[in-house]
Amino acid sequence: xxxxxxxxxxxxxxxxxxxxxxxxxxxxxxxxxxxxxxxxxxxxxxxxxxxxxxxxxxxxxxxxxxxxxxxxxxxxxxxxxxxxxxxxxxxxxxxxxxxxxxxxxxxxxxxxxxxxxxxxxxxxxxxxxxxxxxxxxxxxxxxxx
Amino acid sequence: xxxxxxxxxxxxxxxxxxxxxxxxxxxxxxxxxxxxxxxxxxxxxxxxxxxxxxxxxxxxxxxxxxxxxxxxxxxxxxxxxxx
Numbered sequence: 001x002x003x004x005x006x007x008x009x010x011x012x013x014x015x016x017x018x019x020x021x022x023x024x025x026x027x028x029x030x031x032x033x034x035x036x037x038x039x040x041x042x043x044x045x046x047x048x049x050x051x052x053x054x055x056x057x058x059x060x061x062x063x064x065x066x067x068x069x070x071x072x073x074x075x076x077x078x079x080x081x082x083x084x085x086x087x088x089x090x091x092x093x094x095x096x097x098x099x100x101x102x103x104x105x106x107x108x109x110x111x112x113x114x115x116x117x118x119x120x121x122x123x124x125x126x127x128x129x130x131x132x133x134x135x136x137x138x139x140x141x142x143x144x145x
Numbered sequence: 146x147x148x149x150x151x152x153x154x155x156x157x158x159x160x161x162x163x164x165x166x167x168x169x170x171x172x173x174x175x176x177x178x179x180x181x182x183x184x185x186x187x188x189x190x191x192x193x194x195x196x197x198x199x200x201x202x203x204x205x206x207x208x209x210x211x212x213x214x215x216x217x218x219x220x221x222x223x224x225x226x227x228x
Contacts, residue, residue: 039178043206043207043228045206065206065207066179066182066207067177067178067179067228068177068207068208068209068226068227068228069182069200069205069206069207069208069228070205070206070207071205071206072206073202073204073205086206088206090228091228092176092226092228096176096226097176097224097226098176098226098227098228099208099225099226099227099228103206103207103208103227103228104208104227105199105200105203105205105206105207105208105227106206106207106208108203109203109204109205109206112203112204113204117206
């Protein structure tokens with residue numbers, strides 16, 4: 001994504017999921033979620049930023065969440081960048097009846113925060129919320145206003 | 146954890162609100178290690194008691210269990226574990 005061309009639009013969900021740096025971050029978050037440990041599995045995740053000039057992607061991790069929840073409300077500010085998505089894991093197994101896809105609150109929060117929500121579960125990757133950051137790369141450095 | 150109940154016109158059903166809540170909670174505690182972050186919404190509908198464990202803040206990621214419990218037999222008709 002580092003084309004050097006000043007961006008005019010925020011990256012789409014498909015572009016984000018195709019980014020190797022983001023895939024690596026989701027793999028690490030999944031491993032850190034301890035999906036194979038029933039007593040300690042928990043959600044992990046963070047924020048995905050884009051530099052508004054260079055279009056470079058950066059990823060920051062949030063504090064670990066609980067078994068089925070994660071707080072991504074307060075992204076650290078990154079100079080020259082804006083939040084273009086969040087990501088988190090669903091470590092509880094679909095084989096035991098858990099839904100791998102987004103919860104109702106995953107959808108609500110993604111719409112409220114204004115950026116796509118990428119989710120990794122044992123049955124693949126899922127998304128919720130807008131197709132790309134609401135309002136493009138303008139606006140607040142954190143989530144769009 | 147807080148409980149929000151909605152008024153029901155279907156009085157006299159064999160399974161009371163409290164009984165339905167107990168059935169749901171017993172199941173929920175087998176799947177979720179900690180239910181303290183959720184509020185519970187219970188509503189009597191045509192197909193039974195709908196019991197939903199919801200987060201308290203719309204900006205949080207995650208989810209809780211959701212149930213439909215037969216108001217006559219007390220059986221869990223459907224359940225969904227969200228995360």
